[in-house]
Amino acid sequence: MSDQANNTDQSFSFDELPDAPPKRKIKLSWPGKIGIAIVLFWSVIVVIGPTISPYHEADILDEDLFIVPGSDEMYPDTEFQPPSKIVYLGSDYIGRDLLSRILYGARTTIGISVLATLLAYLIGVTAGIAASVGSRYLDMGLSRVNDALLSIPSIMFALVLIAALNSPGIFWLILITGFIYAASVFRIARSLGQEVMVSDFVEAAKVRGEGLWWIITREILPNIAMPLATDFGLRFVWVILFISSLSFLGLGVQPPMSDWGSMVKENLPGLVLGSYAPLMPAFAIASLTISVNMIVDDLSAATGGKLAKRMIS
Amino acid sequence: MSALLEVDNLQISARNDDDELTPIVKGVSFNVQPGEVVALIGESGSGKTTIALSSLGYTKPGLEFVGGEVRLHGEDVISMQNDRLRGLRGQRVAYLAQSAAATFNPALTIGEQVTESTVLHGLMSQEEANRRAEDLYRALELPDPDRLGKRYPHQVSGGQLQRLMAATALCGKPDLLVLDEPTTALDVTTQIEVLKSFKSVIQQEGASAIYVTHDLSVVAQIADHIVVLYAGEIQEYGTADQVVTQPSHEYTRRLMYAVRPPPAAGQGDETSDEHQRKAPALEVKNLLAGYGRTQNGAPEITVLRDVNVAIERGHSVGVIGESGCGKSTLARVMAGLLPAAQGEVLLDGAALQPALQQRSRNELQKIQFVFQMADTALNPRQRIDKILGRPVEFYHGLKGEEKRRRVGELLQMVELPQEFAGRYPEELSGGQKQRINLARALAASPEVLLCDEVISALDSIVGANVIELLKRLRKQTGVSFVFISHDLSTVASFADQIVVLYAGRVVEQGPTNAVLSPPYHPYTRLLISSVPELRVGWLEETMETQEAQAGIDRVVTLTDKGCPFFDRCPRAMKGTCDEETPPVRNVTGSHSIECHLSEAEFAQ
Numbered sequence: 001m002s003d004q005a006n007n008t009d010q011s012f013s014f015d016e017l018p019d020a021p022p023k024r025k026i027k028l029s030w031p032g033k034i035g036i037a038i039v040l041f042w043s044v045i046v047v048i049g050p051t052i053s054p055y056h057e058a059d060i061l062d063e064d065l066f067i068v069p070g071s072d073e074m075y076p077d078t079e080f081q082p083p084s085k086i087v088y089l090g091s092d093y094i095g096r097d098l099l100s101r102i103l104y105g106a107r108t109t110i111g112i113s114v115l116a117t118l119l120a121y122l123i124g125v126t127a128g129i130a131a132s133v134g135s136r137y138l139d140m141g142l143s144r145v146n147d148a149l150l151s152i153p154s155i156m157f158a159l160v161l162i163a164a165l166n167s168p169g170i171f172w173l174i175l176i177t178g179f180i181y182a183a184s185v186f187r188i189a190r191s192l193g194q195e196v197m198v199s200d201f202v203e204a205a206k207v208r209g210e211g212l213w214w215i216i217t218r219e220i221l222p223n224i225a226m227p228l229a230t231d232f233g234l235r236f237v238w239v240i241l242f243i244s245s246l247s248f249l250g251l252g253v254q255p256p257m258s259d260w261g262s263m264v265k266e267n268l269p270g271l272v273l274g275s276y277a278p279l280m281p282a283f284a285i286a287s288l289t290i291s292v293n294m295i296v297d298d299l300s301a302a303t304g305g306k307l308a309k310r311m312i313s
Numbered sequence: 314m315s316a317l318l319e320v321d322n323l324q325i326s327a328r329n330d331d332d333e334l335t336p337i338v339k340g341v342s343f344n345v346q347p348g349e350v351v352a353l354i355g356e357s358g359s360g361k362t363t364i365a366l367s368s369l370g371y372t373k374p375g376l377e378f379v380g381g382e383v384r385l386h387g388e389d390v391i392s393m394q395n396d397r398l399r400g401l402r403g404q405r406v407a408y409l410a411q412s413a414a415a416t417f418n419p420a421l422t423i424g425e426q427v428t429e430s431t432v433l434h435g436l437m438s439q440e441e442a443n444r445r446a447e448d449l450y451r452a453l454e455l456p457d458p459d460r461l462g463k464r465y466p467h468q469v470s471g472g473q474l475q476r477l478m479a480a481t482a483l484c485g486k487p488d489l490l491v492l493d494e495p496t497t498a499l500d501v502t503t504q505i506e507v508l509k510s511f512k513s514v515i516q517q518e519g520a521s522a523i524y525v526t527h528d529l530s531v532v533a534q535i536a537d538h539i540v541v542l543y544a545g546e547i548q549e550y551g552t553a554d555q556v557v558t559q560p561s562h563e564y565t566r567r568l569m570y571a572v573r574p575p576p577a578a579g580q581g582d583e584t585s586d587e588h589q590r591k592a593p594a595l596e597v598k599n600l601l602a603g604y605g606r607t608q609n610g611a612p613e614i615t616v617l618r619d620v621n622v623a624i625e626r627g628h629s630v631g632v633i634g635e636s637g638c639g640k641s642t643l644a645r646v647m648a649g650l651l652p653a654a655q656g657e658v659l660l661d662g663a664a665l666q667p668a669l670q671q672r673s674r675n676e677l678q679k680i681q682f683v684f685q686m687a688d689t690a691l692n693p694r695q696r697i698d699k700i701l702g703r704p705v706e707f708y709h710g711l712k713g714e715e716k717r718r719r720v721g722e723l724l725q726m727v728e729l730p731q732e733f734a735g736r737y738p739e740e741l742s743g744g745q746k747q748r749i750n751l752a753r754a755l756a757a758s759p760e761v762l763l764c765d766e767v768i769s770a771l772d773s774i775v776g777a778n779v780i781e782l783l784k785r786l787r788k789q790t791g792v793s794f795v796f797i798s799h800d801l802s803t804v805a806s807f808a809d810q811i812v813v814l815y816a817g818r819v820v821e822q823g824p825t826n827a828v829l830s831p832p833y834h835p836y837t838r839l840l841i842s843s844v845p846e847l848r849v850g851w852l853e854e855t856m857e858t859q860e861a862q863a864g865i866d867r868v869v870t871l872t873d874k875g876c877p878f879f880d881r882c883p884r885a886m887k888g889t890c891d892e893e894t895p896p897v898r899n900v901t902g903s904h905s906i907e908c909h910l911s912e913a914e915f916a917q
Contacts, residue, residue, distance in 0.1 A: 200690040204753070207648050207669060208704060209677040222694035 028298050035294030042288050046110050049103035054088075057104035058256035061087070061095050080267075080275035092267050092277050102284055105258035110288070112174055112253070113239045119178025120239070121232065124185025129216055131186070132193030143190070149183040155245060162251045173252060177239060188231055192224040199223075226299075233296035237289040244285055260285050315387065316344035317521050318368055318489055322381035325363055325372060325545075337376060338363055339545045343538075345489065345521050352524045352536035352553070354568070356772040357743070360545040365491050365525045367391070369406050370398045385489065403430040407482035411494040413474040417466040423477055424462025431485040442484060449480040452517055453510045472503035476510050483518055490515070490522040496531060500635040500799055501843040508534055508845075509856050527772050529568050530845040533557045534852040541565050554849050569847065571777035592662030593623040594793040595647060595680065595761045600656035602646045607654050615873065616642045617817045620656070624761060624810075629787060629794035631808030631825070633801055633840065639817040640797045641685075644763045647795065648682045661760075678708040681754035685766040687746035691738040697724075697749055698734035704756040723752040726789070727782060744775035748782065755786065763795045768803060780807055801840050805829060810903075813837050816877030823904025834906045835882045876909065884910060 028036070055061065065086050066076040078095030081087055089098040127146075131139040149157075161176050162168070196202060202219050210219075244261025246252035253259035255266075260281040267277035325338040338360045345351045353361040363376060367383050370390035382389045390401060402408070410416050417426060427449075428442035437445065443462065450458035453476045466474060475495055482490055495511070496504040512535050515522055526532055532539055532553065539556040541549040541564060549562040560566050600620040605613025616639045624630050632640050645651040647658055649669030658665045660679060666672050684690035691700055701720045705711050711719055721731055727748040738746055747767060754762055764783070768776035784807065787794060798804050804811060811828040813821040813836060821834040828837060842855055875891040876882070882890065886909060895909045 200684045200686060201692040203650065204682065204684060204690055207650060207677070207682045208707060208757070209669070209672070209674050210707070218695070219692055223692070225694075 031294040032298035035291035035298075038287055038291035039295065042106055042110060045103060045106045049106050053097075053100040053103040055097045055100040057096070057101050057258040059096060059100070061091060061097060080270045080273050080277055082276070089280050090276055092263070093270060098263075098277060098280050101258035101263060102260070102281060105260050105263060105281065106284070108170075108253055108257055109240065109243065109260045109285075112170060112177075112243055112259075113236060116174045116177035116243070117181065117232065117236045117239045119174060120181035120185050120235065121228075123178065123182035125189040125228065127182070128186045128189025129193045129220065131190045132197050133212060133216060133220070139190075142186070146183050146186050149180075150187075154180045154242070158242075158246060159249070159251060162246070170253065173243070173246070177242060177246075181235060181239060181242075185231070185235065189224070189228065192227055193220055196220045196223045230296050230300040233292050233299070237292050240285060240289055317347045317349075317386065318345040318523075319384040319387075320344070320364070320367070320381070321384065323364065323367060323383060324378070324380040325360070325367065325376055326379045327376050334379070336379070337545050338367075340381065341540075341542070341545070341547055342381075343540050343547070343550055345523060347488075347521055348519050349537045350515060350522045350524055350535055351538045351540060352526065352532040353540050353542060354526055354529060354532055355542035356527055356774055358544070359542040361525050361527075361542050362493055364542070365493060365523050366408075368489060368491060368523060369402050369408060371402075400434070403487075404434045404436065404485050405487055406489045406491065407485065407487040409478050409482050409490065409492045409495055412498060413478045413495075414466075414471060416478060417474060419466055421465075422462060423464055423466060423469070426466075427462065427477060427481045427484055430481070434485060436485050445484055446480060449483055449514070450477075452514045453477075453480060455480075470503075472499060472507050475499065475503075475507050479511055479514060483514065483520065486518070486520075488521065490520050491525070492522055493525045494527070495524075497526065497528070501801070501845075502635060502839060504531070505843050505845070505852065505855060509852055511535065512852065528845075529557070529773070530847040530851075533847055533849050534845060541568065557847060557849060567774060571773040592659075594626045594661065595795070596623040596659040596662075597621065597643075597647065597653075598657050598659065600643075600646060600653050600658075602642060602651060602653040602656075604651075610655050612654050615654075615817065617646065617653075618873070620814075620817075620819055622812055622819065622822065624793050624795060626760075626793055627787075627791045628810055629796055629808045630810040630812060631804030632795060632797045632812045632814060633799065633804050634814035635799060637816075638814045640799070640814055641765055642817075643814070644682065644765050644795060644797055647761075647763055648680055649677075650682075674708065678757045679760040681757050681759035681762050683750055683754045683762060683764045683767050686770055687738075687743065687750040688770075690750050691746060691753075693738055695737075696734070697736055697738070697741075700738075700749065701734075701752055701756050704753060708757050719756070723756055726755060726786065727752045742775075744771055744779065747771060747775075747779055751779075751782070751786075755790070755792075758790075759792060761793045761795065763797075765797045766799070767796075769798065769800070776803075783807060800844075802844050813840070818877060819907065820878065821904075821906045823900070823902075827901060827904035832900060832906065834908055835884055835910075836878050839881070876907075884914075 050057075061078055063075055063078055066078055066081065067074065068076070078091055079093055081091040081095075083090045087097045087099065089102070092098055092101065127142055131142045157180055158176055162172070165172055197220065202215060205215050205219050243252055243259070244264070247259045247261035248265040250262070250265070253262055255262070263281035264278050264285075267275070267281075270277040321342050323338055323341045324336065326334040326336045328334055341360075341364055343351065353365055355361045363372065366372065367378070368385070368390065370383070370393050372378060378391050381391075383391055385401070385405065390398070393401065417423075424443060424446060427446045428437075428439065431437050431442045431445070432439050436442075446462055447458050450461050455461055455473055455476055461469075466477075469477070478495070479490075479492075492511070496507050499507060508531065515535075524532065524536055536553045539549070539551065539553050540547055541556065541562065543564050548564040549556060549560065551561075556565060557569075560569060598621055600617050601611070601615065602617045603612035603615040607613075620643065622630065622632075622643075632643060634640050642651060646653050646667075649658075649665070649667065649672055652667035658667070660676060665676060669677065698717070698720050701723050702716050705716050705719045705723075709719075717734075720734055724731055724733055729745060729748055729752075733741070733745070733749075738749070741749065747770075751767070767783075768779050771779060780803065783794070783796075786792070794808070796804060796808050805825060809825055811822065811825050812819055813828065813834060815836045821828055821837050829841065833841070845851060875893060876885075876895045879885050879890045885891070889909050893909070895907045897905050897907050898911075899905050
């Protein structure tokens with residue numbers, strides 16, 4: 001044994017076996033790719049929708065357009081018309097072009113939802129991180145206020161606020177939605193933050209003497225960005241549905257502006273007449289929310305940091 | 314007699330995302346005869362667990378059998394149908410996982426879990442199984458065998474739980490036992506007890522076993538044949554005696570070299586005494602520390618009591634003790650992560666603030682902490698250049714090109730290639746991560762480095778390389794080390810001073826030579842005698858000693874009265890040791906022992 005101990009000759013040819021896994025990359029499944037394509041499609045529509053749309057969202061179409069050549073009917077119905085060369089997706093309950101309203105509505109619906117979700121994240125993550133790194137009393141205070149907010153049914157809460165402000169417009173709609181959804185973001189951000197806060201590398205940063213700002217921005221945020229991004233996708237879907245339900249109840253986006261949720265509501269009588277009118281905006285909502293979900297599934301399966309960072313900012 | 318298990322040209326491959334096959338096990342063949350223990354030994358990644366699991370006809374997800382046969386009683390298990398495999402597993406072949414604590418369900422009693430699979434397979438009725446379990450508890454020398462089955466897993470110690478796993482596996486009288494690193498996570502004193510009872514129960518039952526481990530000295534105690542594996546191939550295959558005494562393959566010799574020799578006087582690294590006269594680099598005086606709310610200067614749970622340790626400049630102090638002795642707590646107090654309730658920490662003779670928030674950046678820079686688990690100590694979202702660059706920038710204000718050059722130097726110091734600067738921690742192996750962890754601490758140019766169990770989580774060869782690196786760095790930089798470990802032979806090969814902690818008290822401290830030679834504190838003696846030696850028959854000899862019989866496999870209990878080692882000490886004096894705090898006896902110079910025994914009594 002002793003001659004081996006003295007044998008400090010390092011000429012052994014056996015290297016340490018590598019046990020490092022190969023670099024993980026985000027692999028998109030087929031549903032994920034389709035999801036990205038659909039989300040990209042709607043993002044493009046948000047930008048160019050009004051320019052490519054055949055009519056304005058508020059235009060009530062003229063009867064003359066619907067006169068079939070050779071027919072002697074001079075005053076045809078313009079409401080709930082089936083798809084034709086004049087109205088590609090049909091017309092709505094007062095004779096407006098559905099396609100134009102969906103194209104315009106994309107901007108309203110998606111715009112409001114994205115802004116409201118971002119606002120919810122701004123409030124929720126800030127408060128959540130503060131609770132996870134702050135003192136016990138701060139955590140206690142923020143958490144109890146949050147619990148109180150969560151205990152109120154969100155749609156009722158929104159209805160009360162909107163009624164109190166007397167149907168105040170889009171700006172307030174975004175503010176109220178963002179505020180209500182901040183409560184659930186807070187819970188997630190807080191628990192994720194607490195988990196990272198007790199990890200060895202945060203402790204190492206503390207031993208180094210790093211300040212709170214460094215620990216939050218360099219150690220905690222990058223490590224919770226991925227789960228937060230996954231949650232962002234889901235939360236965004238909820239907000240779309242929430243805004244749509246508010247519009248459906250008549251308290252969201254006000255006419256004549258188009259919004260997918262209110263379009264479902266106003267065209268609902270068309271169902272009994274065999275019209276597709278309420279289904280078109282419903283399909284639009286479904287395609288967007290399901291696509292986002294399919295992307296989120298792929299994201300949560302992989303754990304790369306870069307895409308997450310892009311999604312969070 | 315035909316072999317019980319024949320592994321014949323076994324090939325297993327991993328399928329990756331792109332459907333490519335990477336061979337993991339490359340044509341391995343060996344036999345297990347009835348009543349024989351065969352050890353599979355190798356580092357992580359050598360395929361030893363994969364091979365062992367193949368005897369159950371099982372591969373981990375992502376792996377698949379590519380070729381060869383595994384025959385149990387002449388019947389191939391790889392091609393077996395699922396319902397037949399179910400009959401095989403748990404009945405004829407039983408598997409013992411590494412961590413008993415994670416395997417037992419905390420909500421069920423021990424008896425229910427030990428007998429569960431036997432009753433489920435219809436081998437015995439519940440009453441028969443209960444009787445069988447009781448016999449096994451006796452054979453495994455577990456306490457209170459009549460009532461043990463009614464207790465819950467948290468009511469027994471870690472070593473006992475590990476033995477209960479063996480009872481679970483043996484309950485159905487299997488032909489073959491597969492043991493996957495069953496003692497790796499245990500303290501040395503617990504390990505020998507578990508090893509001994511495994512060995513005796515295997516002999517009593519006449520069972521055959523495959524024993525998977527990376528520790529050659531453990532294998533020497535228990536195995537009849539040894540299979541040495543590297544990268545999925547057999548390097549050497551022979552009887553235990555033959556492999557241990559006359560290793561023919563170079564890799565086996567490398568493994569033996571990595572087994573650190575048993576602690577003995579005269580092997581610690583000696584450093585010059587030229588700095589002795591100055592104040593020590595770091596010193597703790599009359600330390601009292603613990604967890605929970607502090608009231609009247611005493612925390613709710615006191616972990617450390619009356620601790621006095623001085624780390625001389627350029628020296629390395631090893632802190633040793635079993636789990637629960639307060640080793641890590643001591644390091645945390647020094648670093649300021651856990652403010653001490655009483656006593657003080659001195660840096661260069663000047664008192665430091667107890668909490669790190671109140672220490673200056675200059676003071677923080679001089680004491681650096683190296684965390685135990687490199688996996689969790691490196692931020693997974695930061696590249697290596699950022700991890701190493703930050704302390705350089707933070708303490709020394711280097712930026713841009715200067716910073717990049719310093720990061721390069723640091724990588725060179727820990728013997729890693731420069732390209733690693735652009736990688737993320739997850740792209741490195743365990744040993745490489747530990748090197749980065751060290752480099753980050755060195756980046757601060759500290760005076761004292763606190764190393765908390767830095768090699769415990771590493772394979773023996775990787776760990777030996779890290780120790781070599783630490784030795785070289787110490788010569789190169791003149792940094793003082795506090796080296797915490799539960800492994801006495803690691804500490805003995807590295808430190809020139811040893812502090813033996815037991816239940817939060819320093820029971821013995823002094824130069825490595827003095828601590829490792831008589832007179833010993835009874836606890837030090839127990840620790841020394843528990844370190845496995847690389848020879849066949851060591852286990853039996855050790856179990857004969859009175860230290861082992863009195864002190865093995867017990868839980869460390871914190872007391873505030875008398876000597877904490879009282880209940881495990883073979884020479885404890887009732888009325889004295891359990892009542893009075895033991896005096897500190899200076900044996901020679903800086904060597905002191907805290908014990909009631911007088912020097913004359915030690916000499917016996």
